[in-house]
Amino acid sequence: MTTVTPRQTDATAGIRPDLKELIALRGQARRLDLAPRGRVLATRSGGHLSRFRGRGMEFDESRVYQPGDDPRNMDWRVTARAGTPHVKLFREERERPVWLLVDQGMSMRFGTRVAFKSVIAAQAAALLGWAAVDRGDRVGGLVFDETRYxxxxPAARGAGLLPLLDRLTAPLSTAPGEPGGVGHSSIVAAAEHLTRLIRPGSLVAVISDFADIRIDHSGWLAQLGAGSELLLILVHDAIESEVPPPGRYPVADGARQASLAEARTGILDLTSARLRDAYLGHFQRRWEILQRLARRDRAHLLRLTTHEPVGPALARGLGARSGAGMAGGSR
Known part of the structure; x- marks a missing residue:
């Protein structure tokens, strides 16, 4: 049973998502286009049109009656207008499993403006989840950090989504071994776990900063996208993609010191040109790797930043999808 937590205070705003706010995002989710871009392979009855003609809930077109057609499908209006018998054709509706893989690990608990990356990831997951629920999809997934997952x-009508949203709003646990596992150390480890569960015909959305992404250890992406539509959403802070002025910057995650690029001791040292170049190159390499992998695995690639509203950015990015392998999106 999902428990609604008390509304967050100003002290935690932007640091931890609020469950009521994630649920309220359902209104914005109606703007998102989650229509399948490829052939739908799922076989349950639901809200997506397959390419198989048959008796279903979605009207396709009318055509002239042919011997053997079911008289129950007669289109009497067209018949009266055309003067010749016509029957209705339907496209069978298919339901699609939607999997949300949401990174809440250490590197995600960082942000310089508005919110942590982990909060933006939670909002993106809620928006995608509600958009899928409203289309009649079954939604499920995996939410993880380094201590538990x-x-x-996937389940219908929000039964799979609401527990994920509840987990996204829970405080970080420091005790391993809680129900649900002992956590995953990286997006790679979590994704490799998920590859054993996903079946062809799914939509898989991976929401992360992809801090440890590597070309030579990326087979998990191909596995996730095998027979399914794959959506990669990079969440980053502006300070990661645009080097700040020279200086030494303290870095924390709201409770403890955290590492970011050169900030191994909680201090981000950008006093020299060498350190600034290395810092900027770190993010650029990550983005280039993601673009390359998206092209290779025919995935859709979007970007979200911590200081921009998530709903409009997602709507723009999803609306811009013009085919498999697009490596662009919102900034």
Whole structure:
């Protein structure tokens, strides 16, 4: 049973998502276009049109009656207008499993403006989840950090989504071994876990900063996208993609010191040109790797930043999808 937590205070705003706010994002989710871009392979009855003609809930077109057609499908209006018998054709509706893989690990608990990357990831997951629910999809997924994870198989009408949203709003646990596992150390480890569960015909959305992405250890992406539509959403802070003025910057995650690029001791040292170049190159290499992998695995690639509203950015990025392998999106 999902428990609604008390509304967050100003002290935690932007640091931890609020469950009521994630649920309220359902209104914005109606603007998102989650229509499948490829052939739908799922076989349950639901809200997506397959390419198989048959008796279903979605009207396709009318055509002239042919011997053997079911009289129950007669289109009497067209018949009266055309003067010749016509029947209705339908496209069978298919339901699609939607998997949300949401990174809440250490590197995600960082942000310089408005919110942590982990909060932006939670909002993106809520928006995608509600958009899928409203289309009649079954939604599930995996939310993880380094101490625990929560896995839910896709279920209809929000039954799989709400526990994930509840987990996204929970405080970080420092005790391993809680129900649901002992956590995953990286997006790679979590994704490799998920590859054993996903079936062809799914939509898989991976929401992360992809801090440890590597070309030579990326087979998990191909596995996630095998027979399914793959959506990669990079969440980053502006300070990661645009080097700040020279200086030494303290870095924290709201409770403890955290590492970011050169900030191994909690201080981000950008006093020299060498350190500034190395810092900027770190993010650029990550983005280039993601673009390359998206092209290779025919994935859709979007970017979200911590200081921009998530709903409009997602709507723009999803609306811009013009085919498999697009490596662009919102900034």
């Amino acid at each position: 929560l896995e839910r198989r």
